[in-house]
Amino acid sequence: MTSAQKPLDSAFGSQTTAQEALGGRDLRGKVAIVTGGHGGIGLETTRVLSNAGATVIVGARDINKAQDKLSAMKNVRIIQLDLAYPKSVDQFAAEFLKSDQALDILINNAGVANPQVIKDDRGFDTQFATNYLGHFQLTTRLWEALIKSGNSRVITLSSISHMVGPIDFSDLNFTKRPYNKDISYGESKTACSLFAVELDKRGKEHGIRGFAVNPGAILTGLTRHMTDEELAAWGVRRGENGEFISPAGFKTVEQGAATTIWCAVSPLLEGKGGVYCENCDIAAIVPPDSKLMTGVREWAIDQSAAEKLWTVSEDLLRLGSILELSK
Incomplete structure (x- = not known):
């Protein structure tokens, strides 16, 4: 078990915004994806x-939507990226690498929840393939640019949903088990946390450090496929105009992005990595049967599981290449 997985008393908390977590730092000269x-x-x-x-490069599946949202921002470039398709991931990485830039910050933020299509073209579970495996492929393809930085950080979004349990390596794609979208999502987020552990172990000698982030409960586009009954289980309801109305405890978008920014820039994390973070701090380890909606369960930071996941992921991606199953 990693001894680094303990809170630092950062002085921030669940109400901290991303702007506050930045701490006024000047990031000119830094390159982020x-x-x-x-x-x-x-x-x-x-x-x-x-x-x-x-300088921020945004990977977006819908270029037009991204341009609409980002056109007024400075120093932002958009490259098409669909994490469910290995060919798209490779093309994105190749396009970035053509710039010969060092990559200082890689934020594996994109994801899906409760997708309408539960298997991708390779037969892989959609949530596992998009939330985790596509980001694994992207990060490894960008490895040389991360090394070139000399002091890079890779932040991958996990979730409190990792509490559903460890990864079932014997049935990653639900060919034996009845499909359960909540278990599927939870396992994909456990994978994201384990990815940070093994990435950090492999990358730290090159100045690459890995962090997993639980952003907290936020109402974003990820809820679009949830039914009213599913929303109600979280205390969320729809207003007369279709807007989401949430109870206390949910974060704003500004608060939800705070831990990502904190992991990207905080000097408190210098020399650290391979940890699961929340509320702008390293999370505490909690017992496996804990009902708390905070903390990290041991299976999400288990070093042997992290190493196994990395090896399995390399095998899965080689298989996809051999069978020419990329889009």
Whole structure:
């Protein structure tokens, strides 16, 4: 178990905004990539980084939508990216690498929840493939640019949904188990956390540090496929105009992006990595049966599971290449 997985008493908390987490830092000369950086907390992440002077490359599946959201921001470039398709991931990475730039900050932010199509063209579980595997592929393709920085950080969005349990490596794509979208989503977010652990182990000698982030409960576009009954389970209801009305405890988008920004820039994290963070701090480890909606369960930071996931991911991507299943 990683000894680094303990709170730092950062003086920030659940109400901290992304702008506050930035701490007034000047990011001129820094280069960042934000997947899905044109919507929800990704858009706020892009805004804060851009306003601080960073050059931000946004990976977006819908270029027109991204241009509409980002056209007024400075130092922002959009490259088409669909994480569910290996060919699209490779094309994005190749386009960025042509610039010969060092990559200082990689934010694996994009994701899906409760998708209408539960299997991709390869037969992979859609949530696992998009939330985790596509980001694994992207990060490894950008490895040399991360090394070139000499002090880069890779931030991958996980979720409190990791509490549903560890990854079932014997049935990643629900070919044996009945499909359960909540378990599927939870396992994909456990994978995102384990990714930060193994990435940090492999990357730290090159100046690459990995962090997993629980942004907290925020009402964003990820809720669009949820039924009224599912929303009600979280205490959320729709107003007369179709807007979401949430109870206390939900974060604003500005608060939801705060831990991402904190992990990207905080000096408190110098020399640290491979940890799961929330509320602008490293999270505490909680017991496996804890009902708390905070903290990290041990299976999400387990080093042996993290190493196994990395190896399995490499095998899955080689298989996809051999069978020419890319779009």
